[in-house]
Amino acid sequence: MSEYLIQAAYLAASVLFxxxxxxxxxxxxxxxxxxxxxxxxxxxxxxxxxxxQIVRYDWIIGGLVVGTVVGIPLGFMVPMxxxxxxxxxxxxxxxxxxxxxxxxxxxxxxxxIDTMRMGALGFEVLFGALTxxxxxxxxGKLQELVPxxxxxxxxxxxVNIALFAGTLGLLVWVVLHPLAGALFYTMIALAxxxxxxxxxxxxxxDMPVVISLLNSYAGLASSATGFAIGNNVxxxxxxxxxxxxxxxxxxxSKAMNRSFGNVLFGAFGSPVAATARTTEGLSVRSISAExxxxxxxxxxxxxxxxxxxxxxxxxxxxxxELAHLIERHGGTxxxxxxxxxxxxxxxxxxxxxxxxxxxxxxxxxxxxxxEFERADVALVIGANDVVxxxxxxxxxxPIYGMPILNVDKAHSIIVLKRSMNPGFAGIxxxxxxxxxxxxxxxxxKASLTRLVAEVKNL
Amino acid sequence: MTAIDIVExxxxxxxxxxxxxxxxxxxxxxxxxxxxxxxxxSGISLVGSLVAAGANHGTLSSLLGAIAVGSATINVVxxxxxxxxxxKMFRRADKIDKTxxxxx
Numbered sequence: 064m065s066e067y068l069i070q071a072a073y074l075a076a077s078v079l080f081x082x083x084x085x086x087x088x089x090x091x092x093x094x095x096x097x098x099x100x101x102x103x104x105x106x107x108x109x110x111x112x113x114x115x116q117i118v119r120y121d122w123i124i125g126g127l128v129v130g131t132v133v134g135i136p137l138g139f140m141v142p143m144x145x146x147x148x149x150x151x152x153x154x155x156x157x158x159x160x161x162x163x164x165x166x167x168x169x170x171x172x173x174x175x176i177d178t179m180r181m182g183a184l185g186f187e188v189l190f191g192a193l194t195x196x197x198x199x200x201x202x203g204k205l206q207e208l209v210p211x212x213x214x215x216x217x218x219x220x221x222v223n224i225a226l227f228a229g230t231l232g233l234l235v236w237v238v239l240h241p242l243a244g245a246l247f248y249t250m251i252a253l254a255x256x257x258x259x260x261x262x263x264x265x266x267x268x269d270m271p272v273v274i275s276l277l278n279s280y281a282g283l284a285s286s287a288t289g290f291a292i293g294n295n296v297x298x299x300x301x302x303x304x305x306x307x308x309x310x311x312x313x314x315x316s317k318a319m320n321r322s323f324g325n326v327l328f329g330a331f332g333s334p335v336a337a338t339a340r341t342t343e344g345l346s347v348r349s350i351s352a353e354x355x356x357x358x359x360x361x362x363x364x365x366x367x368x369x370x371x372x373x374x375x376x377x378x379x380x381x382x383x384e385l386a387h388l389i390e391r392h393g394g395t396x397x398x399x400x401x402x403x404x405x406x407x408x409x410x411x412x413x414x415x416x417x418x419x420x421x422x423x424x425x426x427x428x429x430x431x432x433x434e435f436e437r438a439d440v441a442l443v444i445g446a447n448d449v450v451x452x453x454x455x456x457x458x459x460x461p462i463y464g465m466p467i468l469n470v471d472k473a474h475s476i477i478v479l480k481r482s483m484n485p486g487f488a489g490i491x492x493x494x495x496x497x498x499x500x501x502x503x504x505x506x507x508k509a510s511l512t513r514l515v516a517e518v519k520n521l
Numbered sequence: 522m523t524a525i526d527i528v529e530x531x532x533x534x535x536x537x538x539x540x541x542x543x544x545x546x547x548x549x550x551x552x553x554x555x556x557x558x559x560x561x562x563s564g565i566s567l568v569g570s571l572v573a574a575g576a577n578h579g580t581l582s583s584l585l586g587a588i589a590v591g592s593a594t595i596n597v598v599x600x601x602x603x604x605x606x607x608x609k610m611f612r613r614a615d616k617i618d619k620t621x622x623x624x625x
Contacts, residue, residue, distance in 0.1 A: 073568075076565075077536075080562050080565075081539060081540075081543065083558065083562070084540070084543050084544060084547070084555075084558065084559070084562075085543050087547045087551050087554065087555050087558060088543070088546040088547050088548070090548075090550065090551060090608070090611045090613075091613075093551060093554065093608045093611070094605060094608040094609060097554075097558055097561075097601065097604050097605060097608060098605065100558070100561070100562060100601075101561070101601040104561070104562070104564065104565065104567075104597055104601070107565060107567075107568055108567060108568065108571070108597075111567075111568045111571045111572065112571065114571075114572055116572050116575070116576045117571065117572060117575035117576060118575065118576065118577045119575055119577050119583075120575060122574040122575060122583045122584070122586060122587040122590070123571055123574045123575045123587070123590055125587050125590075125591075126570070126574055126586070126587040126588065126589070126590025126591040126594060127590060127591075127594050129591040129594075130590060130591040130592065130593065130594020130595045130597075130598065131594055131598050133591070133595050133599075134594055134595040134596070134597070134598030134599035134600075134602070135598060135599070135602065136599075137595060137598075137599035137603070138598060138599040138600070138601070138602025138603045138606070139602055139603075139606070141603065143607070146553060146557075149557075149603070150553075150556055150557060150560060153557075153560045153595070153596050153599065153600060154560065156592040156593070156595045156596050157560060157563045157564065157566060157592070157593070157596050159588070159589070159592045160564075160566040160567070160569075160570050160589040160590075160592040160593040160596075161566050161569075161589075163570070163573070163585045163586070163588055163589035163592070164566060164569040164570055164573050164586070164589050166585055167573040167578065167582045167585050167586050167589070168573070170578070170579075170581070170582050171576075171578050171582060179526050274556070275556070278556055278559060278560070281560075281563055282559065282563055285563050285565065285566050286533060288566055288569050289529070289533075289569075290526075290529055290533070292569055292572070293529070294568060294569060295529065295532050296565060296568060297565055297566065297568060297569060298529055298532050298533050298536065299532060299533075299536040300562050300563060300565040301563065301565075302532075302533050302536035302537040302540055303536060303537075303539075303540035303544075303559060303562060304540075304559040304560075304562060304563040305537065305540075306536075306537045306538075306540030306541045306544060307540060307544045307555060307556070307559045308556075308559070309541075310541060310544050310545060311552060311555075311556065314549075400549065400550075402549055407552075407553060407556065408549070408552035408553060408555075408556065409549055409550065409551060409552030409553035409554070409555070409556075410553055412549070412550045412551070412552075412553065412611075413553045413554070413607055413610070416607075416610040416611045416612070417610050419612075419617055421612060421613050421614035421616070421617050422550055422611045422612065422613065423613050423614055424614065425550055427548070427549045427550070
């Protein structure tokens with residue numbers, strides 16, 4: 064009887080998870096849908112506790128209490144600017160759970176496990192372990208515990224391929240000979256090393272792809288857990304997670320003009336040859352806050368282009384305040400969000416939403432690119448490569464072919480920038496030398512505060 | 522391969538298919554909440570962890586199981602809370618004006 068109850072709970076949970084994800088297609092239904100998904104999770108947990116295999120509760124209660132005590136602050140207290148590293152570390156926790164379940168399962172069942180289950184178990188610990196260290200490295204880079212620049216050494220790709228091949232070889236061996244315990248644990252150790260070496264060569268601006276990819280791996284590890292222990296709700300939830308991460312990595316790599324194979328094998332972030340056009344002999348026009356304020360205050364349409372620089376300076380509240388003042392002067396303010404702006408998919412949208420920018424003013428690249436030619440001012444805040452016209456015109460540029468925001472089509476452009484240092488890709492940006500462009504140098508937050516004060520004085 | 526394994530494979534393929542179809546329609550606007558939502562949902566490993574921790578294996582297995590329960594619980598609790606926190610912030614222009622948020 065209890066088996067039927069458990070399966071009914073799992074089925075209900077699966078349906079609620081899918082409905083929860085479906086609710087995310089519309090911002091106004093999303094919150095409710097996800098609350099229903101949380102109910103689904105509760106059902107699944109309660110259902111599991113009816114399982115006759117569970118005979119003691121001390122370890123369970125310990126785990127639940129510790130997890131809740133750590134999870135609540137991770138939910139309530141992490142600031143929105145820290146969202147990329149927050150997500151990275153939770154991929155680690157998810158993968159850790161999957162890996163440990165796999166290890167326990169192996170310890171208890173290795174003697175009487177069929178080849179299919181053992182294969183699933185092998186995949187589970189393999190994907191799980193490499194996601195654990197990979198996510199931790201990503202977290203460390205985003206939190207700047209380790210250098211966020213790409214770390215490379217000669218022969219890196221060969222080493223990685225050898226590692227990967229060796230681990231796959233072990234996987235095959237262990238699946239055929241489940242009792243080879245030492246090899247099983249060696250495989251886990253190698254997978255842990257792969258996770259590190261996979262993320263090491265990746266720079267900060269490539270993080271959206273990496274985080275999405277690790278999301279997908281964590282999901283696959285959960286799904287493999289489901290196969291290993293014969294549990295459908297795990298298979299379903301893991302597949303949803305895996306599909307989502309996969310889709311996001313494809314979208315992100317498209318937005319960065321990298322092939323998906325390039326992403327899958329982690330061979331990105333390699334230094335680029337500086338064959339691009341130089342900007343020697345061109346000059347930059349800088350502008351005072353007074354003049355910039357005047358231009359903004361009397362503009363009919365202002366398109367704001369936020370980038371990672373805005374997040375670093377935590378300037379989103381000042382952006383919103385400035386936008387509000389422009390609107391009071393009768394102008395319209397729209398926000399153009401590039402898919403890879405920031406350090407994770409959709410990061411800019413969350414930051415701006417937090418600063419009370421209504422979501423119907425936030426536009427995707429495709430939605431807004433045709434509007435730049437009607438914009439009186441394009442205000443670029445801490446964005447660089449995603450507005451570099453070289454991506455369109457300069458075949459020698461490393462970012463050639465990457466879809467960009469058509470900022471250079473606007474009537475005039477104001478760029479808020481700390482200094483003339485080139486962006487992540489290390490390439491000059493012609494946009495800054497465009498005669499229509501004026502540069503307002505300084506910290507984004509300080510500059511915006513000055514702009515707000517100036518517009519108020521008009 | 523037993524019959525049960527084939528059914529599980531069906532379940533996996535169909536779930537991945539449904540997931541792909543649904544998630545393709547999530548706008549880029551909500552990609553960060555999407556990621557934290559799938560994270561919370563992948564906390565379903567809790568289901569496997571509970572069995573590992575409570576099945577009265579040896580001490581080491583139970584301990585590993587308990588760590589798994591803890592890790593998965595962090596994702597479930599933290600994941601659903603933070604997703605809700607984010608989704609609460611996404612409001613239309615008319616809603617914000619009514620609640621009187623603008624300053625200055």
